[in-house]
Amino acid sequence: MIEFLLNGHPEKVDQVDPNLSILEWLRTKMRLTGTKEGCASGDCGACTVITGTPDGQGGTRYEAINSCITLVGSLHGKQLITVxxxxxxxxxxxxxxxxxKHGSQCGFCTPGIVMSLMALHANRPDHAVVSHQQILEALxxxxxxxxxxxxxxxxxHDAMVSEWTPDASHPAAGLAGHEPPTGAGDPQSVTLTGTDGTRYDAPVTVEELRALRRDYPDSRLVAxxxxxxxxxxxxxKTLDHLISVERIVELQGCRMAGDELVIGAATTYQVFREILSDSWPPFDAMIERLGSRQIRNRGTIGGNIANASPIGDMPPPLIALDATLVLDGPDGPRTLPVEQFFRGYRQTALNAGEFIHSVRIPTPADDESLFIYKISKxxxxxxxxxxxAFRLTLVDGVVRDCRLAFGGMAATPARALKAEQALRGKPWNEDSLAAAMAALADDFSPMSDARASAAYRLQVAGNLLRRAWLSSDAxxxxxxxxxxxx
Amino acid sequence: MRKLPLNTPTPAHTARGLAGHGAKHDSAWKHVSGQARYIDDLPMPEGTLHGAVGHSEQAHARIIAMDLDAVRAYPGVVAVVTARDVPGHLDIGPVFSGDLVLADDTVEFIGQPIFAVAATSHDAARKAAKLARVEYEPLEAVVTVTQALEKKLFVRPSHTQKRGDPDSALSTAPHRLKGEQFVGGQEHFYLEGQACLAEPTEDRGMFVHTSSQHPSEVQKLVAEVLGLPIHEVQTEVRRMGGGFGGKETQAAPVACVAALLANATRRPVKYRVSRPDDMVQTGKRHDFYNTYDIGFDADGRIRGADIMVAGRCGYSPDLSDAIVDRAMFHADNAYYLDQARVVGHRCKTHTVSNTAFRGFGGPQGMLVIEQAMDDIARHLGRDPLDIRKLNLYGPGRDTTHYDQTIEQHVLPELMELLEDSSDYRQRRAEITAFNQSSPVLKRGLALTPVKFGISFTAKHLNQAGALVHIYTDGSIHVNHGGTEMGQGLYIKVAQVVASAFQVDLDRVKVSATRTDKVPNTSPTAASSGSDLNGMAALNACEKILEGLTDFAARHWSVPESAVEFADNQVRIGEQTLDWAEFIQQAYMNRIPLSSSGFYATPKIHYDPETGTGRPFLYYSNCAACSEVVVDTLTGEYRVLRTDILFDAGRSLNPEIDIGQIEGGFVQGMGWLTTEELVYSDDGRLMTTGPATYKIPAVSDCPPDLRVTLLPDSPNREATVFHSKAVGEPPLMLGMAVWSALRDAVSSLTDYRFSPPMDPPATPEKVLAAVTASQDWLRQQQKEAG
Structure with missing residues (x-):
């Protein structure tokens, strides 16, 4: 059974299919139809709702999320606020x-837009002006x-400079800073059981996770x-057994360990974005374009890596930075460079029952530069x-070392080894650059698909190297x- | 007051929310609070089942065998129907035959529905529909426009419009340019997918809640597939979550499937189409292959034009005859072509049957001449704006290639005004200087006009009905044949009615569009919603007012000229009654307080045999000036600023109109930039969801967007309060962005080479244009040196 607050009211849910999205649950089980389905794929935002998650320090993190691709089991211990x-x-x-402002016409996307702006409103610093960019980011x-x-x-813009002062009894009063109602559920691990034997486990410790993965090696991890x-x-599809990592505190958050930044695998983009960008500023602009605010509020670094998509956006820069994964499982922890994690199209080095525990990213040295460029329609x-994603070590105008990693160019995120060879030890100049750009054709034979043609991918990959060259000190x-x- | 405000300016008044006021959308609060109901939000009647269809996996094939046992056996499935189970018509083609509600023995596109399932849940119906085993015998499939042109495969006959002797004009012109373009299609991406709820009624009838721009057609087609007289079927449309043309004909097949399932089970059936199924199964904007051959003089003035437009219609005619007609009618956009030939082809392909989409072929036709304008300018080394202005229609050069005379020349002045207000010349100089000093980023600028013909080109559709009731408390209820898809039609018609009676807007309620309130309605399309339905409602008001005036004059013994409706009151000679009090009096004296109204657009005619006539009552005019910045390394770009000047005549609601203009512009920009429909070689749509099909998102809205309505420009035609249509024309303002992108890339060759950039100009296409420009430059240098 899972427990949470729906617009202030305690809900206990059991014997529902764990494959049910929050949206489906709202619309079909509760007949709350204010929240709309536009795509059921997390791309349009019509289904946006706000969740309030205890932040571990006595406060609550209110976040806009796509209810169409968030499973009902994830609500345990949270507040769910809908239009x-x-x-x-x-x-x-x-x-x-x-x-x-005449901000609605057909009105179908409007509830989602309202929820996204309300989340921004709830999170805006006291009396600080909300920037245009923050509004675009929220939407x-x-x-x-x-x-x-x-x-x-x-x-x-208008709404952000207006206060909202509801009674404490308002079903969404938490958004206005009122103490959230209590009764959101058991802090221990819980299991949601479906009517037909399907199951959703939400453990809270790594030990429990290891045990579950040992006992149910065919289960699927969900973050x-x-x-x-x-x-x-x-x-x-129906996924028979899901094990959620999102409540495991040990897998959450960022910390420094020696000269490495360690990010727990279940840390969301929104949480690690700022800290990672402090170490490596080029991440900021890339993460801004990665998914949407709703996706960044839910997507995790471990999920992006374990998903092993050739067009996942975190692996190339992590490969360029020579980051390391800590893997864990029934046989205990081990480490592996991110680069060695991808074994083929959507194939990973994870053994049965293993999971990603954390990512360790070296802090930058003075002579290192990082460039991350995302290209999309x-x-x-x-x-x-x-x-x-390119990491260059430049000493006296010479490329002492480089790691050039790409997404979208092969079946896995991959380094351009021949292009690296063309640069390594060479002067950082037009000739070396031309050689590296030419070498990309030997490194990669990208595919054509709905996003881009092979020829465009190859041409742009080379031009991104040129962009890095043009944006460096020269x-x-x-x-x-x-x-x-x- | 016998003299209605029809042909007079809106009088000074104290009633609130009359025509001309920027009243809020009537559903605005319901939208923002999640209380506006769409089909899927309606409370479901007891026992409601859920529909889904199984569709063809082949572009063109004969069905050899179809095993539906696994579908029937899936838990929750209550009924499965195929073409053989259809009691009435199988063909539901809206104008011409060719669209089957369920495929019979042959399939003609990937996504064509071949059977339908009713189950106890949406999920069960969809999962069951995937379990069919269908055996196909593949037939030769034609997928692209060019393949169809080669094979001369057409869904309807080709047409030609011709004026004068274009061939000799072309051969004698001082300059001559030829060009071609492939214009991409567009997915409507209404946020609410297709949906309906069909409930069986007494006498084997059916009541259908549908998300349709054309409730009367849904009614007729449901009746036909069920084999019933039309009066046994009623449909209701409260609102749509977006339409854009995609729910003009495409809602009917969904409703017919639901009605067939409801009929088979005698239970209510809800059928809402999932996004990927919607994108695969329903028609889109036609993609076109266009060519031009244009002769012009040294100034750039067109002497002759030979233009071909060929639309990919897909497997059936649907509305393609009229859509390609409109592409032909707009192949001149705003320019006098002089001696001209325009040929239009309706290509048959084994892909989804393309359909209406905001602009209805007009945008695809206009693009060919807009490409030519840029090309002529580059050829002559002139600013494209000069070429555009030079070729505008004007006195003495005022008849189109289909012989309609332009009676109100709005654009010459409108473009001058926009050129000034957007600082076009100054920015042009500044941009040229910027481009000379910026090796990677290049800026571009373009100012393009739109002239769009207003009326359905199918003459019989230019009619509308309305029904107005006044109740005894003075509140007013209006129904009309138009549907609300977000465009604000309901509030505009309510404002018209409030103006007719000179009462506050909140006394007027426009409620759901129903076929049993107003019959035989035309689709809400062709930008005609408020022109037609506003006039029909006004006509109903006029009839009621006539009786009320007559009553007041008799009852209080004053001449009719002494009866005046104003300021929520009725002045009758020396005395004044509140509106509600007067209505009460009229009721007590047995005066009719209800009337239907009707309107048929005057003056229009067109002869397809000769390709001449006056298909449009008037033209809507507007122009946009857009500035972009392009990254020549990646092809990425942003729109920096857009200025729009729009002639809405005497606007019924300026705020609503500006919303239409901005939304239309951004939608048109999306069509020409990031919205790319990708098909595989065997005709399978690869972009089946918003993950791969990219409509503009919030950051694509130009950070500097200035929209102004042209002041003091009442419609010279007797439209409702002399307003002008606003639905479709702004979509074509997106052409300014496309032209500005070409302009930016053209800077690489010092504006001497006009780079090919077939829309949609995705970053990939823009980078290809950059590469082509660089190649051209190298070639020139080689030849020079």
């Missing part, structure tokens, strides 16, 4: 501004087909479910056609990226 909590006029400042996962967004963005849930909603919320003031220009 249905906001039916009383005059409503929340976000609602008032959306009406005032990056909400597609609207009618308005063209201008009135929604303006409504967002943010931003990709896994697509097997359910798009491929119509659309700026927000798009999957990479190509991602290039060319100080040039603007190179449209995202920097405007």
């Amino acid at each position: 249905d909590a906001f039916q009383q006029e005059p409503g929340h400042p976000v609602q008032i501004s959306m009406v005032a 990056s996962g909400n597609l609207c087909r009618c308005t063209g967004y201008r009135p929604i963005i303006e409504a967002g 943010g479910s931003t990709d896994l849930a697509l097997e359910i909603t798009q491929q119509l 659309r700026l927000d919320d798009d999957i990479s056609a190509v991602l290039g 060319h100080p003031s040039e603007q190179l990226m449209v995202t920097d220009y405007a």
